[in-house]
Amino acid sequence: MKYISTRGKAPALDFEQVLLTGLASDGGLYVPEHLPRFSAQDIRDMAALDYPALAHKIIAPFVAGSIPDADLKTLIDDTYAEFRHDAVAPLVQLDSNQWVLELFHGPTLAFKDFALQLLGRLLDYVLERRHQKVVIMGATSGDTGSAAIEGCKRCKNIDIFILHPHQRVSEVQRRQMTTVVGDNIHNLAIEGNFDDCQAMVKASFADRSFLPEDRSLVAVNSINWARIMAQIVYYFYAAVALGAPERSVAFSVPTGNFGDIFAGYLAQGMGLPIERLIIATNTNDVLHRVMTTRSYDRQPLVHTLSPSMDITVSSNFERLLFDLYGRDGAAIADLMQRFDKGEIKLSDSAMARAAELFSSYRVSDEETCAQIASTWERCEYLLDPHSAIGVRAAMQTKLPAHVPVVTLATAHPAKFPDAVAKAGVEDRPGLPLHLRDLYDRPERSQVLPNDFAAVKDFMAANLSA
Numbered sequence: 075m076k077y078i079s080t081r082g083k084a085p086a087l088d089f090e091q092v093l094l095t096g097l098a099s100d101g102g103l104y105v106p107e108h109l110p111r112f113s114a115q116d117i118r119d120m121a122a123l124d125y126p127a128l129a130h131k132i133i134a135p136f137v138a139g140s141i142p143d144a145d146l147k148t149l150i151d152d153t154y155a156e157f158r159h160d161a162v163a164p165l166v167q168l169d170s171n172q173w174v175l176e177l178f179h180g181p182t183l184a185f186k187d188f189a190l191q192l193l194g195r196l197l198d199y200v201l202e203r204r205h206q207k208v209v210i211m212g213a214t215s216g217d218t219g220s221a222a223i224e225g226c227k228r229c230k231n232i233d234i235f236i237l238h239p240h241q242r243v244s245e246v247q248r249r250q251m252t253t254v255v256g257d258n259i260h261n262l263a264i265e266g267n268f269d270d271c272q273a274m275v276k277a278s279f280a281d282r283s284f285l286p287e288d289r290s291l292v293a294v295n296s297i298n299w300a301r302i303m304a305q306i307v308y309y310f311y312a313a314v315a316l317g318a319p320e321r322s323v324a325f326s327v328p329t330g331n332f333g334d335i336f337a338g339y340l341a342q343g344m345g346l347p348i349e350r351l352i353i354a355t356n357t358n359d360v361l362h363r364v365m366t367t368r369s370y371d372r373q374p375l376v377h378t379l380s381p382s383m384d385i386t387v388s389s390n391f392e393r394l395l396f397d398l399y400g401r402d403g404a405a406i407a408d409l410m411q412r413f414d415k416g417e418i419k420l421s422d423s424a425m426a427r428a429a430e431l432f433s434s435y436r437v438s439d440e441e442t443c444a445q446i447a448s449t450w451e452r453c454e455y456l457l458d459p460h461s462a463i464g465v466r467a468a469m470q471t472k473l474p475a476h477v478p479v480v481t482l483a484t485a486h487p488a489k490f491p492d493a494v495a496k497a498g499v500e501d502r503p504g505l506p507l508h509l510r511d512l513y514d515r516p517e518r519s520q521v522l523p524n525d526f527a528a529v530k531d532f533m534a535a536n537l538s539a
């Protein structure tokens with residue numbers, strides 16, 4: 075399997091190379107040259123597989139040639155053995171047609187664990203084999219950071235630097251990052267917002283002057299292809315449980331960086347009958363605006379009750395644009411250059427293609443609270459604010475009556491007790507046992523100005539030998 079850049083100029087890479095990078099050298103994002111396809115019978119047969127076996131089936135064609143199959147299987151089995159629910163991703167029924175896919179049973183209580191627990195193991199495996207050390211960098215609005223640290227903390231050959239917006243993540247999210255002990259783990263609290271952190275990570279791929287020549291830079295954000303790959307699996311898992319391939323299913327996905335929903339788009343491209351993908355945004359609604367007005371532009375970032383989705387530039391949207399524009403790298407390079415300078419309008423044909431599969435819905439903080447409260451009252455089911463946005467969007471979208479809608483529940487409500495309280499729910503969601511002493515653990519982080527030079531200096535000064 076080869077991977078090509080959305081901007082057409084960077085060299086094609088194999089899986090191992092793509093795992094060990096982030097942005098392509100032309101500034102684009104890597105995507106598979108072609109997608110593996112599963113027949114209706116293949117999908118029917120998936121009903122007999124448990125989550126790790128299904129993950130192996132879906133992931134193996136993307137990794138083919140880079141990691142021996144038996145080793146890949148072990149890495150995948152070990153990854154999902156860490157999850158606290160036997161089903162790994164249990165489905166919960168809210169009403170006759172609404173379902174929630176719980177993606178928060180991993181160690182850090184967010185869907186990011188599905189990919190980052192595997193990514194950490196893949197990196198460890200490949201780096202040991204290559205006798206190589208790398209620098210890992212990530213930007214987080216709260217969840218990617220802790221999941222990346224948790225996923226990579228046992229890797230011997232890394233230094234990891236995670237940038238989060240100072241005082242803009244929930245207390246549980248912050249403590250999950252800053253209480254993990256290790257001389258090679260660095261939490262940088264940037265006096266800016268998530269977009270600033272993400273821009274610095276991307277800039278580091280263009281300016282690696284602060285790194286020794288023998289250290290590669292690896293991204294743990296969803297610009298790294300391996301993140302998206304692992305997230306494709308749970309679309310198959312949920313749809314097959316609900317009757318695919320005989321029955322098609324819709325998904326509502328709380329969206330920020332467009333990584334999770336892009337994995338759903340790929341699942342459809344691989345043969346899964348997905349009726350609709352609903353882009354569910356908070357007030358930072360760049361994706362809802364583009365879907366409803368054709369206009370793709372930056373607006374100032376708003377801090378909401380769903381902080382992990384406080385993002386105004388959705389990195390992975392470029393991967394979708396690449397397909398919508400006929401996989402024309404030059405067209406995407408031109409489009410993204412113009413986007414860097416201001417507003418762009420998508421073509422009619424690109425919009426028409428997007429509308430065949432995607433719908434979108436924007437949810438305010440008030441609506442988020444109302445959804446948490448009403449789902450609690452009607453179903454005694456507690457949603458976190460991000461998942462509540464997904465459920466709200468699912469309920470507002472018109473779909474054929476026979477199509478079940480699955481909302482991806484992307485985080486555990488215990489990560490966001492303030493939002494739950496604001497929604498008027500009196501029961502406090504408790505942290506699971508392994509995190510019960512989270513508030514007593516010592517924290518370690520460094521506050522830095524919103525300045526790329528300061529970040530580069532910090533990283534250069536704190537690399538291990």
Ligand SMILES: Cc1ncc(COP(=O)(O)O)c(C=O)c1O
Pocket residue numbers: 184185216217218296328329330331332333334335382383460461484485
């Ligand atoms: C809890 C939660 N929900 C939803 C999202 C949005 O996912 P994506 O960025 O892949 O669109 C994120 C982070 O990005 C998140 O942490």
Ligand SMILES: N[C@@H](CCOP(=O)(O)O)C(=O)O
Pocket residue numbers: 213214215216217218219294295296297330331333382383389
């Ligand atoms: N929501 C994320 C932001 C980064 O998204 P990613 O999928 O590109 O890692 C977070 O919580 O950190």
